[in-house]
Amino acid sequence: MSPEYISIMKTIKLMEVCGTHTMAIARSGIKKLLPKEVELISGPGCPVCVTSQEDIDKALKIAGEENVIMTTFGDMMRVPGSSGSLDRMKTEGADVRVVYSSADALEIAEKNPSKRVVFMGVGFETTSPTVAATIIEAKKRGVKNFFVLSGFKVIFPALEAIAGSKELKVNGFICPGHVSVITGSAPYEPVVKKYVIPCVITGFEDNDIIKGVTRLVRQIKRGYACVEVEYKRAVKRSGNAKAKKLIKKVFEQADSVWRGIGKIERSGLKIKKKYEDLDAEKEFNVKVKKSVLPKGCVCGKVLQGIKTPRECKLFGKKCTPRHPVGPCMVSSEGTCAAYFRYGS
Amino acid sequence: MHELVEDMRLKFSNRILDEMADAAELRVDAERLAFSTDSYVVKPLFFPGGDIGKLAVCGTVNDISMKGARPLYLSLAFILEEGLEFSVLGRVASSIKQAAREANVKVVTGDIKVVEQGACDGMFINTSGIGVIEKGKGVGVKPKSGDLVLINGGIAEHGMAILNAREDLGFKPPIKSDCANVNFEAQKCLKASEKISVMRDPTRGGLATTLNEIARSSNIGIEISEKDIPVKPAVGKLCDVLGFDPLYVANEGKFVCFVSEEDASRVKKAMGPGARLIGRTTTRHKGEVRLRTRIGSTRILPMLESDQLPRIC
Numbered sequence: 040m041s042p043e044y045i046s047i048m049k050t051i052k053l054m055e056v057c058g059t060h061t062m063a064i065a066r067s068g069i070k071k072l073l074p075k076e077v078e079l080i081s082g083p084g085c086p087v088c089v090t091s092q093e094d095i096d097k098a099l100k101i102a103g104e105e106n107v108i109m110t111t112f113g114d115m116m117r118v119p120g121s122s123g124s125l126d127r128m129k130t131e132g133a134d135v136r137v138v139y140s141s142a143d144a145l146e147i148a149e150k151n152p153s154k155r156v157v158f159m160g161v162g163f164e165t166t167s168p169t170v171a172a173t174i175i176e177a178k179k180r181g182v183k184n185f186f187v188l189s190g191f192k193v194i195f196p197a198l199e200a201i202a203g204s205k206e207l208k209v210n211g212f213i214c215p216g217h218v219s220v221i222t223g224s225a226p227y228e229p230v231v232k233k234y235v236i237p238c239v240i241t242g243f244e245d246n247d248i249i250k251g252v253t254r255l256v257r258q259i260k261r262g263y264a265c266v267e268v269e270y271k272r273a274v275k276r277s278g279n280a281k282a283k284k285l286i287k288k289v290f291e292q293a294d295s296v297w298r299g300i301g302k303i304e305r306s307g308l309k310i311k312k313k314y315e316d317l318d319a320e321k322e323f324n325v326k327v328k329k330s331v332l333p334k335g336c337v338c339g340k341v342l343q344g345i346k347t348p349r350e351c352k353l354f355g356k357k358c359t360p361r362h363p364v365g366p367c368m369v370s371s372e373g374t375c376a377a378y379f380r381y382g383s
Numbered sequence: 384m385h386e387l388v389e390d391m392r393l394k395f396s397n398r399i400l401d402e403m404a405d406a407a408e409l410r411v412d413a414e415r416l417a418f419s420t421d422s423y424v425v426k427p428l429f430f431p432g433g434d435i436g437k438l439a440v441c442g443t444v445n446d447i448s449m450k451g452a453r454p455l456y457l458s459l460a461f462i463l464e465e466g467l468e469f470s471v472l473g474r475v476a477s478s479i480k481q482a483a484r485e486a487n488v489k490v491v492t493g494d495i496k497v498v499e500q501g502a503c504d505g506m507f508i509n510t511s512g513i514g515v516i517e518k519g520k521g522v523g524v525k526p527k528s529g530d531l532v533l534i535n536g537g538i539a540e541h542g543m544a545i546l547n548a549r550e551d552l553g554f555k556p557p558i559k560s561d562c563a564n565v566n567f568e569a570q571k572c573l574k575a576s577e578k579i580s581v582m583r584d585p586t587r588g589g590l591a592t593t594l595n596e597i598a599r600s601s602n603i604g605i606e607i608s609e610k611d612i613p614v615k616p617a618v619g620k621l622c623d624v625l626g627f628d629p630l631y632v633a634n635e636g637k638f639v640c641f642v643s644e645e646d647a648s649r650v651k652k653a654m655g656p657g658a659r660l661i662g663r664t665t666t667r668h669k670g671e672v673r674l675r676t677r678i679g680s681t682r683i684l685p686m687l688e689s690d691q692l693p694r695i696c
Contacts, residue, residue, distance in 0.1 A: 068680025113692035165696035360688035
């Protein structure tokens with residue numbers, strides 16, 4: 040970073056909202072090389088971390104039903120619900136399987152016609168198109184025993200919530216590269232216009248992150264705010280039309296609870312009526328109690344960038360990757376996991 | 384079963400095995416022996432670059448070699464799932480024979496058990512091995528401060544090859560496991576220098592895990608440089624796509640050598656053309672491994688807390 044950017048008169052906070060960025064930043068060690076005036080903080084970018092306790096509890100209840108095969112991404116296995124995790128249920132005899140994609144789950148359903156196979160879907164716009172495609176394919180093939188429990192979220196309402204926060208003043212966003220491949224850069228423009236906060240869509244290599252931070256600092260120093268695309272090799276303004284069409288065909292936006300943050304309007308994806316026979320919520324109609332976060336766990340504040348993991352009393356003591364209390368520690372892209380593994 | 388045992392004896396025939404006694408009688412002219420055992424449960428049984436049989440030989444041969452020993456004899460025990468095709472067993476046995484011949488070791492005793500369907504994944508193998516440590520040629524377990532750290536080639540190939548094959552990820556061209564005997568390279572290193580303090584093969588858990596184990600048990604600090612660690616481009620790309628850190632992915636034909644600075648160049652040459660200098664020991668941050676990142680920062684390289692999982696997005 041050249042000297043002109045180092046002579047910044049105030050401390051600035053740059054937030055990344057992508058779990059892959061959280062890990063890439065921690066792995067590269069870039070924080071140590073930045074001027075002390077530039078602070079990188081992590082936001083609600085880890086899809087596992089922001090999945091609500093209620094959604095986890097629904098998955099646990101479904102997994103415990105007879106003749107059910109619960110399928111999920113590996114990261115979700117150890118996330119604690121109110122009482123246990125999918126990993127614990129597996130050791131207690133439930134049929135819980137890790138899959139690499141929803142297509143694998145559909146294959147399991149076709150091979151096990153007497154079972155109800157549920158795919159627990161979590162993720163942002165990067166992941167939801169592939170699951171939408173699987174839902175369409177399942178319906179086309181007439182597979183009657185495949186269901187999706189949608190925990191998908193949309194990043195932009197959360198971005199707005201952070202941008203408008205009174206508790207935390209974010210000066211710039213390092214925007215998620217892969218989400219933006221799907222959405223394009225256009226949806227960031229209203230956020231930038233309304234809150235006058237620069238956004239730079241950044242890739243994941245060390246050089247990408249350095250360039251992304253540099254561009255944000257440049258905008259802030261020069262007193263303007265716009266959307267920039269550092270990740271030009273993958274992101275267009277219009278995004279991926281086919282993927283967006285798939286999402287729109289199968290899902291509709293609905294209010295969603297973000298773990299530790301609370302309800303954010305129109306921030307989740309719900310399966311549309313046309314595909315409701317594949318909706319696990321409709322099929323199983325599980326009711327769960329409103330959850331109480333574990334005592335002392337400040338994952339919610341960490342996810343909003345208000346606290347760092349080291350400010351959590353449980354961090355590194357009662358809460359470790361081996362014995363996680365909150366999801367930020369158990370997810371491979373969680374902020375607390377990054378701090379624990381790579382130091383701050 | 385008797386016919387199967389006899390087929391195996393014929394396959395691996397040598398003077399010791401042919402006695403078909405309850406134990407193999409070995410005559411070894413050495414003050415010190417190295418003895419190692421390992422069990423192999425890899426799935427799938429066959430993968431690009433090798434199979435469970437080759438793995439069972441290379442794994443134990445390499446472990447013995449890491450103590451500075453010349454491996455001589457192996458035991459070979461099969462646990463076979465009922466219904467396993469004879470052709471599969473035949474292929475694996477041929478692979479074992481070839482790997483043993485390449486390593487110049489003999490299979491001198493063995494066992495076969497058959498378990499019911501579902502009790503194992505086709506086949507499990509255990510091999511134990513014995514090697515001789517020639518006078519003055521043994522290798523310890525604690526590096527010295529100021530030692531340089533060398534590795535004989537690219538990391539993460541075995542783990543990613545298995546993952547690509549097992550989960551049918553379809554990554555093309557398929558990643559090949561680096562499964563190989565390294566006993567001759569290890570012996571060449573010992574011939575090149577008497578100042579090798581530690582040799583280890585970073586198998587399950589990868590290079591980072593092995594270095595952490597050494598750092599912790601020796602109470603010494605280790606610093607390695609990210610840009611100097613060799614990773615084949617295809618392997619690096621697959622790790623990237625899945626969100627895996629190659630430093631924690633298994634290897635099966637690699638070893639690290641801790642050696643004094645004055646002998647490092649000779650030992651590096653002995654390790655082979657793929658060898659690289661990747662770091663050094665230090666009295667700072669004892670018990671910890673630190674990584675100098677590509678952009679010139681440093682961070683802790685911790686022990687792996689749990690198995691790596693593919694990223695979601």
